Amino acid sequence: MNEHDPELYGLMAEFAEADALKTAAAAARDAGYEQMDAYSPLPVEGLPQILGMHHRRMYWIVLVGLITGGVLGFGMQFYASVIDYPLNIGGRPLNSWPSFVPITFELAVLVAAFAAILGMFALNGLPQPYHPVFNVRAFKEASRECFFLCIQASDDQFDLEDTRWFLQNLPSVKGVYDVEP
Amino acid sequence: MEAERQEPPVLEPGYTYASVTDKISALVLRQRTPRGWLIGFALTFAGLMMLLFAVSYLFVRGVGIWGINIPVAWGFAIVNFVWWIGIGHAGTLISAILLLLRQEWRTSVNRFAEAMTLFAVACALLFPLIHLGRPWLFYYMIPYPNTQGLWPQFRSPLVWDLFAVITYGLVSLLFWYTGLIPDLASLRDESNGRFRQVVYGVLAMGWRGSAKHWHRYEQSYYLMAALATPLVISVHSIVGLDFAVSIIPGWHSTITPPFFVAGAIFSGFAMVVTIAVPLRKFYHLEDLITMRHLDNMAKMLLAMSVLVAYGYLSEIFFGWYSGNQFEAFIVKNRFLGPYAPFYWAMLIINVLVPQLFWFKRIRRNVLVLFLLSLVINVGMWLERFIIVVVSLHRDFLPSSWGIYVPTVWDWAILLGSVGLFATLLFLFIRFLPAVSMAEMRGLVGEVSLGETAVGMTDAREIIKD
Known part of the structure; x- marks a missing residue:
């Protein structure tokens, strides 16, 4: 885990709308990222499929x-x-x-x-007493109104600068945060 | 078409994810405990204390303190049991059946209706237990390896009932808790005090709204709804079979199980209205629990009343059609016997009064709706009283006829169980979100779906650049 940057769990981008998050997740998938997860205050239709969830x-x-x-x-x-x-x-x-x-x-x-x-x-994997995403201050809003996409440092493609650049240039992104482990 | 257009919305316009969340969580986290809550809680808590006192006295003296006798060995305890378990059924109907039918108006009444189910089942479970005479031996009903080598009689509906009610209680609890998890996470994230954060945090189990989690969560929730749907029908059918399998005239009838289910949903919806009207008034939830909800629930009451009326009619018809003198006598005894005023009152309340709901003016008059729902609660309690007591007090041999008169302890335990129910409801409203925040956000999302459209193709183009 975290071979690329042991000091970081990953990078997280914030969005205001569910559709923006879906677009971003699709873009990240197309860019080749695999170790990622999206967080939302309500279930977003189609998002799990974009993230490669086809569980039955x-x-x-x-x-x-x-x-x-x-x-x-x-x-x-x-x-x-x-x-x-x-x-x-x-x-x-x-x-x-x-x-x-x-x-x-x-x-x-x-x-x-x-x-x-x-x-x-x-x-x-619940109950889970600790998870790195909660270290992001803005993540409080994930249970209220905001949508987040987190690309983990454990991903093979993860590169601190490139990934940050990628997230910052996603459409209607509100902010990009470092996720402490 | 005209009426369609005038339909009030399920959620007043103008809400966002954040504002709908804040409105509901504020009731728990920000608002000071209202004076009305304290007064109401004090009253209902006094009722609970009365229940504890009456039950303690019952344990000391035995069931002889009640009005029960032979032939009426099933008195208030069984009446109250059937009444409470029936009330619970509307909660499951709203949370499971209307979910599967995709009735979006269920969203804002779903949470407290489920809580109502849970508390009604808790009240219901109390009664068979205290009715046992030696309640400390209740575990005799449960199949467990024992030195006597005995088993419960698995062919008896009374044993089925034990399994049905316990399953119903546990499944309702699981369903309710599953629904609460995302809301507990919201409360955890929004509360200021360390104590609250820890308590809600532990209860939320580390929920973080991951898309993968939501996916399995929704699958699990829908599966539980699919399980709860036949379960709720089975529970009151089995309660009906408790009666139908015996040979007492008035009980021994094939219509009993479906008739009981219809009555259960009828009384349960009356209780949902009884709770919804003060809740939306005192907590200013008129935007979330709109006229649409009250209107729909009044329509449900009307529909169920017609079904229940069919049950009454069928009982009268078969009293005559069976050609059995005892069956015919029970019908006559209901209309003209010593308990006739209750039967007439029941018919008026459960059959005639709900016909008022044909009129939109009545359905949309909150105060009238509330009063009628209270009356229907009483009417459905009377129905169970008629079924239990009037059937038992005069069966085959006139030499074994009797009269049942409830004592003060019967009334104390009935009112006390209402106290228990209301105490639990007051605590629930104070410490947990009375309306599901996560599902309300979903409703906001549906309403505003058309407004925000960032196409997938746009993003791909941006990435290529």
């Missing part, structure tokens, strides 16, 4: 949660009613599966919901 992993995680919860839920009821404590009530089948459906469904949803939030945290 969330869907798989939730699907696995759904199936796990369902199998465990049904398995618990099956084990209790058929294997561990079979009760013959009027000759009715021990595996009376229709009455096991509600609990199977509830547990499937429960495990899937936990998978959805915990999977999101895990993929996003």
Whole structure:
């Protein structure tokens, strides 16, 4: 990490509009930068794709949660009613599966919901107590009104002067900041 | 077409990302605690203390302090349980179902409606617990390896209910917290005091608005909405099955589960209006919670009232059509029996009163809307009272008929649960953003999307130069 400039996490450019950020991210991608991230106070449509995000992993995680919860839920009821404590009530089948459906469904949803939030945290690396971007004073506005693009020093193309020049010349850029590590 | 053009906006014009954020965060961070908040909190906190006192006395003396008897073994506790869990349903409907249907008016009511769900579920969970008689043995309901080698009866709707309500409570909490994370980050970044920064910072988990994070966040949020949608339907259906699976006339009916879901959404929307009107008035949120929202919610109330009326009609019809003397008697007993005034009041409140919402003048009169929503809350509580008590008090054998009269402890616990609910709401409004800032920024973005257009091609050309 940070082979080029050990003293810097990266360079950050500030924009006032979501579209300007999208344009900038596309320009940076076209210029060959890969180690970068964009920050915005609201989700910007199309921006993750520009940054090369095509993840569908969330869907798989939730699907696995759904199936796990369902199998465990049904398995618990099956084990209790058929294997561990079979009760013959009027000759009715021990595996009376229709009455096991509600609990199977509830547990499937429960495990899937936990998978959805915990999977999101895990993929996003949250909770994260420290991150260099917060060292930029203006970054406070990332949760209020401003949009930021950060090119990391770990990128192969990163060169302090060139990258700074590149960011400063992006359309409608409001400022370029050094990000302390 | 004319009416379309007169539709009020979902957000008054002129807001920017910053101003909409500041307006909402100021309620938590900048504004001094209003006097009205202190008075309201004191009153509701007194209600909570009354609840604690009544429940403590209940634990000492047992459920005999209530008016319950045989045949009416399910008294206020079950009435209140069904009422509270039903109220919660509107919150999930707004936050999940209307999200999937892309109804953008849900945005500004979504957050506090979700909070309402959470607190209503908390109140609801209390009642089956204290109704147990020996609440310290509540864990008997949970399947766990025990020395007796016993399992809960998984074929019983009462056990389904335990799983449904606990799942509902937890999923509502997760959904609410997920929605709060970007807003907690906003509060962290805007608060001045070190203590607040640390508390909100810890809760925000280091959220920094990264595009990659937003991407997964939205996927996760939509998936949770998709999970919560069938869940919310299942929860009140299972509550309905608690009744429908028994053989008591008035309970044993196939319409019960969908009828309960419609009633739940009806009462829940009434409670959303009850909360929304004072909230927008006292915190000056008229720009965010506009007439459009109130109008739409009044329309929802009207639609749900018609569905609920269909349920009542079907119960009356099947009382006759079944040809069963006990089914016919329960209908007659509702109209003419000892609890008849409550049944008539319920019919007037839940079927006739909401018909006023056909008129735009009524829907757009904030005070009338608020008063009617209060009345509907009472009407829906009466409905559950009719279902539970009137069905039980006269079943098959006249020799086992009885009368249920609530005692002061029944009332203390009902009012106390309202105190608990309102106390939690007051705390929520004081310490967390009552309207979702991140989603409101999204709404601002949609409104102003046309104005700013820096084309992709422009940038590419600049880079080439």
